Amino acid sequence: MAGIEIDDTTADALRALADAAGLPLDAYLAQVAEEKRRERALAEGAEIFRQVTRDPETAAAFDAEYGGPTPTRTTARAA
Helix, strand or coil, rough: CCCCCCCCHHHHHHHHHHHHHHCCHHHHHHHHHHHHHHHHHHHHHHHHHHHHHHHHHHHHHHHHCCCCCCCCCCCCCCC
């Protein structure tokens, strides 16, 4: 791992994980880094989604632009 210093125990653990995945260490670390970038992007997107959907004005503007959910009619039925 050029330019990165880690202790032997951690290096051995990473090599074991890479071997178990059938990948060279550098490819394994690149894969882990990409997975972590995706996880972060999903978490950020989810938080933005939560913020936007909590705002009634944003939801109303969206519904006005794209149409809101269609109301469903319910009828009472005898049991």
